[in-house]
Amino acid sequence: MSQGKKSRELNLSDFPSGTVTEYSTLVCLACIFELFTSQLGLAPRTAYSEIKRYAPSIEELTAPRAVRPFFDSEEKHPHCPHCNAAKRWHARLDTLRIEGGKSTDAARRALAKSLPTKDTQFQFIETKSDRRTLFFNWLDTQRSHLDLDDDSWLIPATRAFLERLEPKNNWSEVFADLRAVRRSQRLEEGWERAGSRLFLSPSIYSEVLIVQYLISRSQTHAGHTFEGRITLVELIRRLRYSHYLGANEITESDQFEILERLVEKVSGGSARTKLYYVVDRRDFLGKVKSVYSLYAT
Template sequence: MPSKNDSRDLDLSRFPAAAVTTDTTQLCLSCLFKLFTKQMNLAPRTAYSEIKRYVFSVPELTGKELTRPFFRNAEKNPRCPSCNAARRSHARLDIYRIEGGKQTDAARRALVKSLPKMAENFQIIEVKTTRRAAFYEWLDALGRTLDFADDTWLVSATRALLERREPKLDGAETFSGVRAVRRSQRLTEGWERDGARLFLSPPLYGEALLIQYLISRAQTHGGLTLDGRLTLPELLRRLRHAGLFAATSAAGADQFELLEQAINGLAGGDETLKYYYLIDRRDFLDTVKSVYSSFAT
């Protein structure tokens, strides 16, 4: 849903592309005012005060299945799925999730310092997780953006991997015009561009196969990758040839243990990671005032 005031969009250009994810949730204030005034018998002014100072939580804003009065609707003029209220009663909540770490901490502090009326207009929630959990969240979010009916998703997934590995990479410039991704017979690390082809070193190519397999196995039977549709044994054989398994760790391990080893190596294991959720409340505050006026008359 487009912003009611695009000038309010935050400048996130100082952050690596893979370090920030954005989400938008809508909140029906008509539902809330009806709850406070009709079911709880509060005066409109009291309801307004209570709603205005509400502190949001991450699960209620970012869950896959939102509950009343929260909802998602990308239509231009959506209706509340619970009370059928029109768009003028809906508040937009933009949620920015910033991954903590050396690459982002300075930029995050500078952003927070620059925000107008920070304490009133914005809310920050710090959440601890692990790099492994963050990896799966990233993988799930990436999968929801890809069109698996179009084979170009394989290139898009490779771009997402490189942006995650190299925070300073300009993905748009690097992948502009890329039509094919190949395994390099010459490189031992990194990648290089040759015309419309992008060549990856064997270890990096193996990581790309793993990412594509994990994303697509939930969509199709057998993971679809740059090397075609692979079964798990076929994937592991390629990862072994790419050097992603130490000889000692691969000896005697079953295929599921090997897959877990590969994922842990790519994700970073159970090392602690912090997420900072920045919630933009400005449209919420404006809409609360507007809806209150209609209930107070």
């Protein structure tokens, strides 16, 4: 990461773990200027003014697969996959998604006050969603970030889930040099660390198994968990024997109805929640100006 990119990073240390999701995408300004000047027939100056005001939708900024004029690339000197334009024609748009709630409201307001307001360098968007939708978005994020072919993903996935479950805890410290996660035979609730092992209460451990199954079940016919590779029927059997189903009054007999109840439990169901998006437009505005100078000469 270059020093210039570091200077653009925002301080998110006041936000509890698991409450902020970061997205980044590239937009090809050659594609956009081509649309405004050649297809719409606008003069370069008019196109420049219109493009400066351009506000991409949340769907465009956070889509798992970018569509023109957006694209994703990890290359140091990428070319636009749509028009082959070089790096100088590209702008980066970084987006934060902050989950609303008591644990984040103060930090979110402080962040908003600290950001410059000149030239709409930052765009603020408020939307509403539900816990279930957020949970499935989170599952998709985990699948894209984890190497499911390597068993080592199980511990990072557990940490990510616990960050959502108890966001105020310092999970970075808890998981430092951690080697194993086990079901506790002593704890009735909560968790404790002993040496290089983390012990979870039966209820939390059961939910970790559910999450691991949901993350990995699209990768293989069965889900991969701390208990090995298990099918849905085997997962339900383990949850029944551990009294998780009974404790949560899950009495359905059909396996898929049980799965729906499990998802409702670990996700929070249809409870509504506010989402706050912060779009960093600084690189976009700077690149638009430099690209306009090429068109104007």
